[in-house]
Amino acid sequence: MARKPDRGLKATLSPLRPLLPYALRYKRTIVFAFVALLMAAGATLTLPLAVRGMIDHGFSADSAGAVNAYFGAMIAVAATLAIASGTRYYFVMTLGEHVVADLRADLFKHLTALDAAFYDTAKTGELLSRLTADTTQLKSAFGSSASVALRNLFMFFGAIVMMVATSPKLAGMTLAAIPIIVLPLIASGRAVRQRSRSAQDTLAQASAYAGENLSAVRAMQANGAQASTTARFTRAVVAAYDAAQAATLLRAFVTAGAILVVFTSVVGVLWLGAQDVLAGHMTSGVLSQFVLYAVLGASSLGELTQTWSELSAAAGAAGRIAEILAIQPRIVAPARPTPPPARWQGRIAFDHVRFAYATAPEKPALQDFSLVVAPGERVALVGPSGAGKSTTFALLLRFYDVDSGSITLDRVDLRDLDPVALRRAIALAPQDPVIFGLSVAENIAYGRDDASSGEIVAAAKRAQAHDFIMALPMGYDTLLGERGITLSGGQRQRLAIARAILADAPVLLLDEATSALDAENEALVQAALHDVMQGRTSLVIAHRLATVLEADRIIVIDEGRIVEQGTHSSLTAAGGLYARLAKLQFDTDRAGAAA
Numbered sequence: 063m064a065r066k067p068d069r070g071l072k073a074t075l076s077p078l079r080p081l082l083p084y085a086l087r088y089k090r091t092i093v094f095a096f097v098a099l100l101m102a103a104g105a106t107l108t109l110p111l112a113v114r115g116m117i118d119h120g121f122s123a124d125s126a127g128a129v130n131a132y133f134g135a136m137i138a139v140a141a142t143l144a145i146a147s148g149t150r151y152y153f154v155m156t157l158g159e160h161v162v163a164d165l166r167a168d169l170f171k172h173l174t175a176l177d178a179a180f181y182d183t184a185k186t187g188e189l190l191s192r193l194t195a196d197t198t199q200l201k202s203a204f205g206s207s208a209s210v211a212l213r214n215l216f217m218f219f220g221a222i223v224m225m226v227a228t229s230p231k232l233a234g235m236t237l238a239a240i241p242i243i244v245l246p247l248i249a250s251g252r253a254v255r256q257r258s259r260s261a262q263d264t265l266a267q268a269s270a271y272a273g274e275n276l277s278a279v280r281a282m283q284a285n286g287a288q289a290s291t292t293a294r295f296t297r298a299v300v301a302a303y304d305a306a307q308a309a310t311l312l313r314a315f316v317t318a319g320a321i322l323v324v325f326t327s328v329v330g331v332l333w334l335g336a337q338d339v340l341a342g343h344m345t346s347g348v349l350s351q352f353v354l355y356a357v358l359g360a361s362s363l364g365e366l367t368q369t370w371s372e373l374s375a376a377a378g379a380a381g382r383i384a385e386i387l388a389i390q391p392r393i394v395a396p397a398r399p400t401p402p403p404a405r406w407q408g409r410i411a412f413d414h415v416r417f418a419y420a421t422a423p424e425k426p427a428l429q430d431f432s433l434v435v436a437p438g439e440r441v442a443l444v445g446p447s448g449a450g451k452s453t454t455f456a457l458l459l460r461f462y463d464v465d466s467g468s469i470t471l472d473r474v475d476l477r478d479l480d481p482v483a484l485r486r487a488i489a490l491a492p493q494d495p496v497i498f499g500l501s502v503a504e505n506i507a508y509g510r511d512d513a514s515s516g517e518i519v520a521a522a523k524r525a526q527a528h529d530f531i532m533a534l535p536m537g538y539d540t541l542l543g544e545r546g547i548t549l550s551g552g553q554r555q556r557l558a559i560a561r562a563i564l565a566d567a568p569v570l571l572l573d574e575a576t577s578a579l580d581a582e583n584e585a586l587v588q589a590a591l592h593d594v595m596q597g598r599t600s601l602v603i604a605h606r607l608a609t610v611l612e613a614d615r616i617i618v619i620d621e622g623r624i625v626e627q628g629t630h631s632s633l634t635a636a637g638g639l640y641a642r643l644a645k646l647q648f649d650t651d652r653a654g655a656a657a
């Protein structure tokens with residue numbers, strides 16, 4: 063990727079710009095923080111004045127009262143400083159927390175809107191790392207670094223003004239040293255940013271790898287892959303460490319170099335000032351005041367170098383987040399979506415559809431695919447593995463758009479509908495249903511928060527799931543998934559069917575939804591499905607004879623095309639692909655059922 067040439071300050075910090083609108087939502091907090099910042103800087107800058115007064119007038123025997131007044135003033139200044147610093151910390155940290163919380167929520171919302179094609183190539187572990195690790199880095203930048211940087215910037219310029227006011231000659235000499243300090247600092251910003259970004263990238267990759275392996279820990283252990291997996295993860299972590307280490311080393315050098323140059327210049331100027339005091343051109347109080355301002359200015363500059371590196375690192379993290387936020391979902395509602403009817407008929411039509419996945423554009427998963435399914439019709443999709451059966455479902459749900467041709471529901475092109483409205487018209491029971499870390503009831507009502515418990519139980523009963531649910535420790539309140547109970551494949555399928563029943567959609571898509579059931583349960587679920595399919599358009603991907611026999615029509619798909627269609631008996635008689643598949647598959651079914 064071509065990068066813009068680095069232009070110092072602006073280039074380093076520009077990735078942070080997308081965060082500005084987030085911060086501006088909290089204008090009051092910013093104003094409070096700013097006022098506190100000004101007060102703290104002002105209080106600090108008055109201290110040297112008090113010191114000068116003390117040295118020049120305070121220590122003579124006849125001015126005990128003045129000493130008390132100066133010390134009293136210093137306590138007051140210190141109290142102002144303390145209160146202002148505490149207030150500044152509170153408001154700035156609050157701002158950081160607000161910004162990061164909003165950013166995380168927005169980023170997650172954005173991720174949920176991205177399309178299937180994006181997730182075909184994205185790694186979820188990596189995205190999670192962006193959502194957590196990168197945003198945390200931003201929080202520290204926003205929360206503390208930005209506040210420290212601002213405070214030091216104020217202090218630095220305040221100190222310079224006061225230095226000039228105290229002694230223009232000495233100030234001029236000190237200021238001449240500033241470019242020597244600042245230029246390498248800005249130059250190093252880009253290097254730190256790049257290294258820090260590469261550290262975050264490596265970390266995200268390692269997280270992705272860990273996530274994949276931990277979610278499939280049984281497969282990993284069954285294949286005896288623990289040692290090699292651990293070794294790979296360790297390598298990734300070490301690479302992340304190396305990248306972070308490179309950034310840290312650079313920061314360390316920059317910090318040390320800056321402090322050395324700054325303090326050497328201060329000492330040099332002090333020496334010159336001491337000559338002036340000895341020659342009687344300047345009082346010792348004025349020199350002390352000047353030196354204190356110089357030290358304040360120098361330490362502000364020193365701290366600025368550190369926060370500059372931190373801000374550069376945060377800019378790296380912000381850049382990654384901004385990249386994700388900039389990805390536009392390809393599947394979006396049109397500007398003026400066709401409003402869905404009060405009740406869909408459920409007529410589905412594929413018209414000369416061609417579609418290839420982005421990862422294999424030359425190899426269409428469906429081509430010249432035309433199929434009309436009448437309202438209420440039950441259609442079975444049959445074909446060898448990889449024929450394109452699941453792809454028809456993915457296109458009907460508009461996870462992808464067709465390359466050419468069209469798909470319509472009740473004669474409305476799917477692209478003219480709001481995807482949310484379209485998907486509400488379709489219930490899907492997938493082959494390998496996803497069970498979320500929620501209660502059984504919440505899993506059945508997933509996506510239908512308004513469902514009553516009566517409706518949930520009724521759906522479970524129709525899906526033959528009620529009995530096993532009641533046998534769970536807490537019935538419908540039993541927690542499932544990672545923090546709860548693991549269900550068997552057949553139980554999960556029945557929950558998914560209950561979910562589809564509850565969705566009460568006019569179109570039903572069943573993807574081998576009963577494949578994990580034993581013969582007895584399958585017969586029960588088939589009976590339930592038979593009932594549910596009444597009055598709905600159903601497309602069923604089927605390998606089993608029982609499912610196929612239920613269908614009004616069988617569509618045989620091979621290599622993305624419809625090669626045959628008809629009823630079980632007509633297709634068997636035709637002696638084509640279906641007859642071959644049926645013989646192989648259904649013989650096995652019968653043998654299995656007989657055993």
Ligand SMILES: Nc1ncnc2c1ncn2[C@@H]1O[C@H](COP(=O)(O)OP(=O)(O)OP(=O)(O)O)[C@@H](O)[C@H]1O
Binds near residue numbers: 422449452
């Ligand atoms: N997300 C994807 N990205 C790229 N290619 C895909 C994707 N999903 C499926 N394919 C490819 O598209 C073709 C059709 O796949 P599809 O899943 O529709 O077949 P299927 O008939 O449902 O197979 P099975 O019976 O094994 O589930 C296959 O060649 C498959 O490799």
